[in-house]
Amino acid sequence: MTVYYNDFPQSDRDEYIKMINLDELEERAKKVMPEGAYYYIASGSENEWTWRNNTVAFNHFQIVPRALTNMADPQLDTDFMGMKLKTPIMISPIACHGIAHQDAEVATQKGAAAAGALFSSSTYANKSVEDIAAAAPEAPRFFQLYLSKDWNFNQMVFDAIKKAGYQGIFLTVDALVSGFREANLRTQFAFPVPLDFFTRYQGTKGEGQTVAQMYASSAQKIGPEDVKRIKEMSGLPVFVKGVVCAEDAYLAIGAGADGIVVTNHGGREIDGGPATIDMLPEIAKAVDHRVPIVFDSGVRRGSHVFKALALGADLVGIGRPYLYGLALGGAKGVQSVIEQLNKELLIDMQLTGCKTIADIRHAKITNINYTADNLRSNTDPERIKPYPVTKENQLKAGVTDTVSGASHL
Template identity: 55%
Template sequence: MTTINGYEQSDREQKLNILNLPALEAEAKKIIPKGGFGYISGGSEDEWTLRENTKAFNHVQIVPRALTEMEHPTTETTVFGIKLKTPIMMAPAAAQGLAHSRGEEATAEGLAQAGGLMAQSTYSSTSIAATAAAGKGAPQFFQLYMSKDWDFNRSLLDEAVKAGAKGIILTVDATVDGYREADIINQFQFPIPMANLAKFSEGDGKGKGIMEIYAAAAQKIGPDDVRKIAEYTNLPVIVKGIESAEDALLAIGAGAQGIYVSNHGGRQLNGGPAAFDVLHEVAQAVDHQVPVIFDSGVRRGSHVFKALANGADLVALARPIIYGLALGGAQGVASVVNHLNDELKIDMQLAGTKTIADVKQAKLIRH
């Protein structure tokens, strides 16, 4: 363990023997301190939407196929012009130093090992440059929480461009923080400085509460912000937090080159729909104009399959990967992605789909 400001961080570095991803949560809870674990695992209010996110995958079924003479399915894909070994990516989750001393650097290293795509949060524990370096040239996105201070936004975007980011994820569903009761009960304050905030913070940047951080965030975000970021960076802007066809088309009209369907893992509007339940409608509205990324509730290879068959081009997740990070560092992260990929290949074989393009055409039964 490494201790920083009284907070104990895991130093583990090992491959994991994974039965399934849901089982990782209980194991990670044993080693992540209570406040940090509550922040990572928690949702808003009574966490109804958080629970529905995973249950919603049962609303469609995969039609098995036989006699297809198909074998050895491949998960390789190309999205945003980026060649990937898997359609599975890391969702941009904050403060991964809560789970491991190397934080996002280890996550980036593990994603690179597994051939997936890394996305780093504005509120990460490690800097944009350090996270990019840990990936050793593997593709990465940078996620921007817009600040009211454009100088702050510009500084982060400059760093992301310099570090070789392949795209900017603009999160638009967190203009205020969801009411997260675990953080209130635990009186949680971030014990570890956030590298991207440190140079704009007074003092050492530690000890900030969630409400303080969100107070600096922009609460008025519109299409002009999408245009501004796209023009400033000359990178694809992917708008994250889309749950309606109307917002997807607004974003594309403003120049978005990617739509990211997500309800923030059930951490924002409790009582809103499961992200999977709105994916099909949003993807139909997008109609292949731009790639679609999906997250929220993904725990199984079959969930990845269903999301792809329902209109997604990339499928992201965060909590299980962060639990793998706590339990095994970079190797733990790679273990989680590889396990999910192995489950996906089994589903692909049994559904008669050899490629990710085939998965997107797979037949689903909808209820």
């Protein structure tokens, strides 16, 4: 079924998803999402080289199987910042879940909670932090902060998330401006669903603004002193999100960060930068267990989760796949995505003799680099495929394409 928000089509599905792997969900999601909304998720910046290599580069590291380990029944439970989690896989923050499903972040939180995973919501979420928390009151959750130039806005956010029971902040420092996202330009994408914090603070809904316009309201200058100020104002642990080199790991820890997030924003900012998995070993060495490390970007397999944990991560985040799951199945779809990765991860643990998540950190990993591709982006006119037109993914007649980029029947 499809419902509409001001003529923008939203999925209202609530069903578990049958799949062989996560990759197949990407194509299936096109059938229930408008074109512009889909490519907001399924794209990177410029030629998308870094976006593709985030996944390809996992092949630079190989898992060494182990025999005669006399081990069975591996367990996925793990502790993180005092939270008891049922999986080391977490929901990384992404803006505007309402482009995938009418219940937006509320459904995502429900799916994460059902899987026992840590959820994190964005400053640019459609649903309020209060509604998200009410969806799963006992579930663990973090908040991703786009620091505003307006510290009154920041204080409003801190007060709201603390009252709603959020347990920490991911401070984004790698997206001070928007990357050059060709797909968004080609589809003329703008946020079509209201963003809660903009509504409550400015009385505006944040509809019709481009990604670049939204970033323009955020701080373009963030330094070590801001980490300390955010900790003092919020009273919450602060992780610096967007670390891709050892030097920045040292800076973050020196600034008082309670943890770091190794990510390149899913290849949506600088194109031509290194894949996050290639940089994780040097960052883990620099951190040296002083603070926890969260890792994301490019994760599509349980083996990717295994490799990231073995190379120094404490939690491994997923992004785009859970939004495809959200569009195709709502909360149950998000749960299905996490459980698919869990299923694959358990196989890797069994075949390497790793009984616990802690054991994975001592697994044997080899490192042989392979050449990655240098294809043009998927939305380049020479490569783009016709977008499917269905009754579920279309705007109502008479609506212009400037909001979502959807084609019409």
